[in-house]
Amino acid sequence: MVPNLWLAGSPLASIFLSVSFVTSRQLLYSAAFSPHLRGERAATKLAFASLVTDETFGVNLGQYAAGAWDARRAILVNIFCALSWSAANALGAALGAVIDLPIDVMSFGMTAIFICLLAGQRWDRTNTLVAAVTAAVLVVGKLLGLGGMAIFASAVVGVATGVAFDGGDGAEK
Amino acid sequence: MDTRQILMLWAALLVVMLACRCLPLLLLGERRLPQRVERAIGLIPVAAFSALVANDLVRPDSFASDPRGTLALLASSAVVLAVAHKTGSLVWCAVVGMGVYATLGVLAG
16 A cells, blocks of 8 residues: 555655554454453464454454454464465566456455355344444445545444444343 | 655554554453443444445446446355355355356456
8 A cells, every 4th residue: 555655646644644544443353352362461462463454354253253263373364364465475576477367356255255254243133233334334435535444434333333222232222 | 755754654654553453452351341342342343344345345436437347246245145144154255256256257248
């Protein structure tokens, strides 16, 4: 993102704010993992949290929800993801001109994983409302040009709606 | 952008990224939280996945500029949803999704 904005001639402050807004969704990811890493050492939490991505958030949270998952394996998932991302970047730089991979098709693999993780949630009325409100707010946010910030903002609105709906005690009103 | 500016930007973004990634986990982890906060944290996964899916699928400009491509994207997503309900497998969803999306992309021209 930084190189793209830089090449587009964006000022330094604009680059900083844009990347910071996109990063804001990590606040939610980090909070979502807090119940699962309760009791772990601070160093373990730092090692885990510093490498979370959209992809490893989905995979690790899915594994924690399914049970039989721990911080060591979650950190390994993060590290392997970072290594494969780095290797893929290097390969892409070396072979990108030779191999024509359809980027949109490859990207859809991750969308499919997110769809699977969303489908695997418990679908009571509160969760359905949260998902619907989040998606609707995200669409509005994108139409308003919020970009990466729309993910964070829509999720916050969705969560707040869910808490207001069931009173914060998980019992739907 | 000169080297000094790059280093300043890198350092500033590092602080923001580490704060966003680590502070909630460090601050929320070991204390007993109010029920509403615990409930809000429990709702984050469904909200985050919903936002990520919608972010990938909703492209405001593409409905007008590439309607067939948009339909291929939505149809592929519907197939993935069916696979998710049937198998619950992340791998099968990714493999089938990419296959269907690639096929529909070719058919859509």
